[in-house]
Amino acid sequence: MTELLLQALYSGLLQGGAYALIALGLALVFGTMKIINLAHGELVLMAAYVAYAAESALGWHPLAAIVLALPATGLTAAGMHWTVSRIRADREINSLLLTFGFAVVLTNGFLMLWSADVHSTSSAWLQDALVLGPLYSMHSEALSFAISLALLAGLWWWLARSWHGRALRAVAANRDCAMLMGIAPGRTELLSFVLAGALAAFAGVALYCHGVIQPALGGALTVKAFIITVLAGLGSIPGVLAAAILLGICEALTVTLASSALQELTGMVLFLVVLFVLPNGLFGTARRRG
Amino acid sequence: MLDLDRLRVCFGGLAALEGVTLSVHEGEILGLIGPNGAGKTTLFNAISGLVRADDGKVRLHGKDITRMPMHQRARSGIGRTFQAPQPLHGLSVRENLVVAQRFGAGELDGARLEAILRMTGLAARAEADAASGLALAELKALEVAKALATNPRLLLLDEVLAGLETAGRQRFITMLQGLHRQFGVAIIIIEHDIAAIRTLCPRIAVLDSGRLIAQGPPDLVLREPAVIACYTGTGGAIHG
Amino acid sequence: MALRNHSGVIASLAALAALLLAWGGNPYIMSITIAALMTGGVALAWALLGNLGGMVSFGHAAFVGAGAYVSALCTLRLGVPVPVGIVLGALGAALSAIVMLPALRLRGPYFALAILAYAHIFRIAATEWTSVTRGAAGLSAIPALPVLPGLDAKASACLLAGLLVLGFALAYRAIRASHAGLALRAMHDSEDATRVLGVNSTLLKGLMLLVSSAMAGAIGAFNAHYIGFLEPDYAFGAMWVTLPIVAAIFGGYRTLAGPVIGALVVSLADQLLFKEWLPIGHQFLLGVLLVAMILAHPSGLLPLAGNVLRRLRPGGNGKGGGHA
Helix, strand or coil: CHHHHHHHHHHHHHHHHHHHHHHHHHHHHHHHHCCCCCCHHHHHHHHHHHHHHHHHHHCCCHHHHHHHHHHHHHHHHHHHHHHHHCCCCCHHHHHHHHHHHHHHHHHHHHHHHHCCCCECCCCHHHHCEEEECCEEEEHHHHHHHHHHHHHHHHHHHHHHHCHHHHHHHHHHHCHHHHHHCCCCHHHHHHHHHHHHHHHHHHHHHHHHHHCCECCCHHHHHHHHHHHHHHHHCCCCHHHHHHHHHHHHHHHHHHHHHCCHHHHHHHHHHHHHHHHHHCCCCCCCCCCCCC | CEEEEEEEEEECCEEEEEEEEEEECCCCEEEEECCCCCCHHHHHHHHHCCCCCCEEEEEECCEECCCCCHHHHHHHCEEECCCCCCCCCCCEHHHHHHHHHHHHHCCCCHHHHHHHHHHCCCHHHCCCECCCCCCHHHHHHHHHHHHHHCCCCEEEEECCCCCCCHHHHHHHHHHHHHHHHHHCCEEEEECCCHHHHHHHCCEEEEEECCEEEEEECHHHHCCCHHHHHHHHCCCCCCCC | CHHHHHHHHHHHHHHHHHHHHHHCCCHHHHHHHHHHHHHHHHHHHHHHHHHCCCCCCCCCHHHHHHHHHHHHHHHHHCCCCHHHHHHHHHHHHHHHHHCCHHHHHCCHHHHHHHHHHHHHHHHHHHHHCHHHHCHHHCECCCCCCCCCCCCCHHHHHHHHHHHHHHHHHHHHHHHHHCHHHHHHHHHCCCHHHHHCCCCCHHHHHHHHHHHHHHHHHHHHHHHHHHHCCECHHHHCCCHHHHHHHHHHHHHCCCCCHHHHHHHHHHHHHHHHHHHHHCCCCHHHHHHHHHHHHHHHCCCCHHHHHHHHHHHHCCCCCCCCCCCC
C-alpha cells in the first residue's frame, strides 16, 4: 500500500510540474491585464498538435517541434492580445466572452484539421520507463518536469531582475502609476501575452510527449490552469508551482484510491473547496464585510 | 439611542479605531471632527456595517447590532451618505428614492418621497439620470435624500459639504437644519468646516489616530489643548 | 400604455400562430423552430442572470442537464405525468443551483469558472452514477410531451415551446419592472450603495440565480421529453453553453426580445448554413461570429441594426422601439 501511495505522490509531483507550466501563462496574463484568457488551454493544445504534425507529417522528433510551436503560439497569442485590447467597455465580461469565442474557434479548428481521434507520440525513448528505486515514470514525464522547473526558475529570475520583467510587475501592481513612470502598459501587456504563448508552446510540446491529445482537451486545460492560478494567489511563481503540485498529487491519489473516472473531478472539487473556505476571495481587497 | 462601547477596528496591524466609546441621543446633531486619517469614515463604516468591528459593541436602541449585516442595519434605522457620492446607476433620481424607501423603510410613501425631493431641492431633477445627469451639489443632495428615504432614526453624513462653494455650502446647511426639524432624525456629521460645525452642532466629538480625545460643546472642546495640538501641532487656536 | 405593454405579447402570439398555420405540417421547419426556441429559452435565462444578477455564466449546461435528468427520471421511474415532470425538472435545476449560491460573492471570472466546474461535476456524476442514470448508455423511451388537440406531435411541441419561452419573457419582464428589478440594475456598479439603503443584495442575486437555473432546467426537461432520449454528454453538452451565449450576444442581451430573436437567427444559421459548410466543425463559425460581435458591437447586432435604421430615417425621433 505504501508503495502505491509513494508512486502516486511521485507521479503527482511530476504531473504537477507539467501543470505548473500550463498554468503559468494564464497566471501571467491574469496578473498583468486582470483578464482570464479562456483560450489559454487551446494555445497549449495548439503546440501539442504542432508537435504531432511535425512528428507524423515531417518525421521530426517531437521535442524538436518546439521550433515550430513557439512562433505558432506566440503569434496567436499576440493576435489575441490585439483583439482584447480593442475592447472598450465592460472589459471583464467582454474579454471573457471574446476569449471564450477564441476557444470555440480553436477547438473546432483542431477538430476539423485533425479529427476527434486521440494522438500521442510514437517516440520510444520518451515512453520508456525511468526507474528511481521503487518509483516508475516515463522519460517524458521526468523530462517535462525538469523543463518546467527550469522555465519557472528562469521566469522568476527574469521578473525579479530584468527591466522588462519589473515593468511587467509594475503594470500588474498599478497600471496608472506604471504609466506615470514611463512604462508603456500596452507593450508590457503584449509582452505578457506573448510570453504566455511561449510558455504554452513548451507546455504543449511536453504534453504531447507524455500524454494523449484530442480537441476537447483544451477546455479542460484552461480550467485546470485557472484552478491552479486561484489556488496559487496572485504574483507568486513559487505559489503556482506549489498549487500545481498539490493538484497533481490530489489527482494521482484520487486515481489510485478511488477511480480514474474521478480524476477530472478532483480539480473541480479542490477549486470549490478553496474558494469557499477563503470567504473574502483570494484577490479581492480583504475587507471585512458587515 | 446609539451606543458605541469600546469599539475597535483593525486593518492588518493598524488599529484604525481604538476603544471608542460614544453615545448619540434621539434627535441630536453630533459633530465629528479630527485630522485626516483619524478614523472618522472608519467609524461610520463600523456603525453602518460596511466594516465589522474587531472588538467592542454597537448598540441601537439598546439592541446589540455588532454582528448585524449592513442591509439590516439600514432597515433598523441607520442611514448613511458616502464621502464620494454613490448614486444608484442606471436609475433616475426618483427611482433612487423609490429603492431606498422600498427596501430601507419597507414601504413606499409617496407624500414623504415628494417632501424629500422638495426639501433637498431635487424636485426639478427627479427624472434625471442619477449617475450622469447631476451636478456635484445635486449629487450630494441626492446622497442625503437617499439616506432620508429609508426612514432613519440616525443619519450619518460624511463630509457632505466638501467641494461646495460658500453660497452652496450655506444653502446646504440651511437644508440640513430644515430636514432635521422636519424629520426629527439624529445626525452625526463629519466635517472639516469648523464654522459649519459650530452652526449645526450643539455637541461635537474629536477623533485623533483612532481614539476619541474629547467631546462636548464646540466652544469648550475647541479650546482644549489636546484638540488644538492634533490639528495645529502646538500652541495656536482653532478659528472658525 | 397598456396596449404597449401587451403589444409584444400579442405580436409574439400572432407570429407563433402564423408560423403554425403556414408550416405546421412541415416536420423539418417545426424541428428547427423547436431547436431555436430551446436555445432561445436558455439564452433568456442566461441574459437574465447576466443583466439582473450581474453574473456571466459559462456553465448553464449544468442546469439544462439537471432539469433534463430530473424530469426524465421522475416520469420514467415514478410515473409522474410529463407536465409535472417538467416542473420538477425546473425545481431540480433550481435546487442544484442552491449549492452554487456561495459562488455569487465571487467576482466575474471566478463565478464563471465556478459554474463551469459545477457543470463538469454534474456531467461526471451523471456518467458515473449508473444505478440511477444508466450512465453513458443513457435513458431512452422517455415519455413524450402531451399532444394538443387538433395538431400533430411536432406542431404541438412547437406551440408549447413557444408558449414556454413567452412565459419566460413575461416573467423576466415582470421582475425587471419590479422594485427588485430596480435594485438589481443598480447593483452592478454600486452594490454597497444599494446595501446601505437596505437592499439585501446577496438574497436578490441568489433569487436571480434560482430563477435563471429553473428556466434553463425547464428547457432541458422539455427538450428531454421532445427528443425522447438522454445521455450525459448531450444533456450537459457544450452546445447548451455556446449557442445560447452567441444567440444572446447577437440579439442584444440587454433587451428582452434580443436573446430570443438572436436564438432564432443564430440557430437557423447554424442549422441551415454552418452545418452545411462545415459539418464537423460548424461551431467554428459560431466562435468566429462571437469574436466578431464582441469586437464590433458587444451590445448585439440587432441593436446595432436598430441604431443604423434609426439614423437613416429622416428626422428620426430619438426613441426607437423594441427595448423592454
